[in-house]
C-alpha cells in the first residue's frame with residue numbers, strides 16, 4: 001500500500017535526527033517518517049565509540065588551517081567551522097531549555113582539545129598556527145607549548161616513552177567539548193517520536209526515485225527477522241538522505257537524479273579522521289596528531305555538514 005508523507009528521513013544518525021528536530025519546530029504539522037536499517041538509532045558513525053566527539057569545533061583539527069604558499073596560515077575555515085559549532089550549541093541549548101533534550105545537556109561535557117605534532121617542521125607550523133588563531137576571540141584560550149614537561153602536565157601519555165631528542169609541540173584549548181552524538185541522536189529521536197514522527201527501525205531504503213510531480217518514491221524493505229520480503233513504497237514531498245556511508249548508494253539508485261540528490265555525508269568528510277587513541281581518552285582529552293604531510297583542507301567534493309536534501313518541486 002502506498003502512503004504519502006511530508007518528509008522522509010533516510011538513516012537514524014545525528015544528521016537525520018537534527019534535521020527532523022528542526023522540521024518539527026518549524027513545521028509542526030508536517031508528517032515525518034524515519035527509516036533506519038539497524039535495530040537502533042545511532043549505531044554507525046554517530047555512535048560514541050565510532051567517532052572522536054570533538055564536534056569539529058576546529059580547535060584541534062589541523063585540516064581546517066592550511067598553510068598558504070607564502071607560509072602564512074589560513075584561519076578562515078577554522079573560524080567558520082567554530083562559528084557553526086557554536087550555532088549547534090545554541091540550538092541544543094534551545095532544545096534543552098524547551099524540554100526536548102535533557103536540561104543538563106549530559107551529552108556535552110567539557111574536555112580540552114589538544115593537538116600534538118612531532119618534528120621541527122611541524123613544530124614550526126603549529127607555532128605559526130597558534131599565533132594566527134589565538135588573535136581571534138573564538139580561539140583566545142588556545143595554549144601552545146613545545147616543552148615536553150608542560151605537554152606531560154596536559155596529557156602524560158602523549159609524552160611517555162618518546163625520544164627526548166625529537167622536537168614535539170602541542171596546543172590545548174580548555175574550552176573544548178566532548179559531544180556524545182549517540183545520546184544526542186537518541187534524545188532527538190525520542191523528541192521526534194513523542195511529537196508524532198514515525199521511526200521505522202530495521203527498515204532499509206532500497207530505492208529512491210523522483211516522480212513526475214516532483215515528489216519522491218521510496219522503496220523500503222523490512223529487514224527484521226521473518227519479515228515480509230516484499231518492499232513497501234512510501235511517497236514523500238521531501239527526502240533527506242542522512243544515511244552516512246550508505247548515502248551514496250541511496251542517491252545513486254536508478255531514477256534518482258544525482259544533481260538534485262547529491263549525497264555528501266559528514267562521515268565522508270571525516271573519513272581521514274581516526275578515533276582518539278584510548279591512551280588519550282583515558283586522560284579525558286581530545287588530541288590529534290599532525291599527519292606527516294602538510295595539512296590539506298577537506299576535498300571540495302566532500303562537504304563538511306550536508307547530507308543531501310531533495311526538495312519536491
Ligand SMILES: Cc1cc2nc3c(=O)[nH]c(=O)nc-3n(C[C@H](O)[C@H](O)[C@H](O)COP(=O)(O)OP(=O)(O)OC[C@H]3O[C@@H](n4cnc5c(N)ncnc54)[C@H](O)[C@@H]3O)c2cc1C
Pocket residue numbers: 010011012013014015016035036037038041042043044045046047050051052053054055056181203204205206242243244245246247250265266267270271273274275307
Ligand atoms: C572515526 C571517526 C571519527 C570521527 N570523529 C569526529 C569528531 O571528532 N567530531 C565530529 O564532529 N565528527 C566526527 N566524526 C564524524 C561524525 O561521527 C559523523 O559525521 C556523523 O556521526 C555522521 O552522522 P550521520 O547521521 O550522517 O551518519 P550515521 O551516524 O552513520 O547514520 C547513518 C545511518 O543511516 C543508516 N542507513 C544507511 N543506509 C541506509 C538505508 N539504505 N536505509 C536506511 N538506513 C540506512 C545507517 O545504519 C546509520 O544508522 C567522526 C567519524 C568517524 C568515522
